[in-house]
Amino acid sequence: MKSISEFKENMMIEEKEDLNCLKFTPLEKFGFIRHGFILGKKDGTGINSSDIPELISIASSIPEEKFRVVIPKQVHQVQVLSFKEKMQEKIIQMEGDALLTDQDNLFLTIQVADCLPVFLADPATEIVGLAHIGWRGALSGMAEEVIRKFKEVFNAKPSDLYLAFGPSIGECCYKVSDDLAVLFDEKYIDKRGTENYLDLVYFVKDKFLKSGVKEENILVFSECTFCGDQRYQSYRKDKEKAGRMVAFIGKIHTIG
Template identity: 30%
Template sequence: MRVLQLAALTKFPWLVHGFSTRPGGVSELGGKLVLDLGFTDWDSGENVLENRRRLQSALGAPDMALVSLRQFHSDVVCLFDKAPAEVCRGDASATNRPGLLLGVQTADCVPILLVDPCRHSVAAVHAGWRGTLQRIVQKTIGRMQMEFGSRSADLIATLGPAIGGCCYEVGTEVASAFAAQFANAAEWFDELRTGDAPNPLQWLSMAPPGHQPPPKNVLLDLRKANRCHLLEAGVREENIFVSDLCTACHTDFFFSYRKEGPHSGRLMAVIGLRESLGYSEH
């Protein structure tokens, strides 16, 4: 098993964090054993629980309470001061209480981990295109400011492996929705090159510049969009770390719903505060 970590965060002894990868579990997919961390239709609950146990053990946090969410591509931020009795619906979670390990599941969407080293508070964010459109990472920062007294300038943000702008094809209706919300949305999209042969009769119906029909699909860079949202929220550029690993390009190492379909597994990004080892009350 290999868990990816940000070197800039490993210096905090009171912090647990990591981004899971595909190998190293007990779930069987495509003839190989994988670390599926989500309760999907094709996998058993027993396998997922064992995989989660292995992840926590690899992080040196076997006794922390793993707090996951019932994600639904929303802008809902859940705050936790203890392990909940039932799974909460939302796509971001935050806490300043030691002993809780916050987790969000992904299989292409952007996992974002936030750390306030001054106030000892953390958050985990699941940002798909719908959550990004609703500014979920900015809303999470806002909740941290209101509830924990965090300052944007103190935060460290890590964007983990996700589908890249090289592979994330979306319809023009998604591009239009972003353009209606964000003045700089054009920076996050590229026209999809289909390789279709040019139409020799196109000049007969050619519209004036600016009035041509848009391409059927475009490519969206979700990490670039969320990085912009972090900067707009006041997070310092030097405190934003963005992985360049594309889940769709590397299905040997990650899960990708776009590449694998419903039988894809789920990755998990986790973050939490240890109950001891360098933690002090504030």
């Protein structure tokens, strides 16, 4: 079994009104960031896209009228959206699976249930980002494309970047077919009898390291959404009944 350092001491789950929200304490310490990973409502019901601004408002303690929100239509492709100008719309909906911005008071969001949510924060340039990475995006070069855009569009350095990996399906439970397993180097596949289990987190982390992110700047919260805390939503476990969890991050300066 491969081991990835766990940073459980760097996590906290906040209960606010009727929702549970997980936060990485090192990201909050940067000061310019508000972020969270909304696990869902306490009654176990899922999250609708139309609820997202209100949920972020509760989780971040910022009134809805003070921010704008990007809610992408996720298409499992390598599409990184960059926001470098003040947006006029209250809610921005575009196709994409990763988001970057240097704009104040703009919350980026992605929705996941087993796929890997990656939070990005650069304290040097105050760029924030989010990526939604499943096996398809991982194989197609999502991590590399996020770093390429981060460098080219924002003129920023990967060595300054901090990453936080939120909960996703772990190698313990991520059974994949033979056809899929052969697409990955065998070090990312755990063979158990005739079955293959994919370590998506290990694969994606390696891609970011090769792209110039420092190992000590990557926080991994490796709890599995399938067999871990019952509050997680898992598409593989619950199929169509599964709700989505919402990751959000924003650069928040001007709110007094």
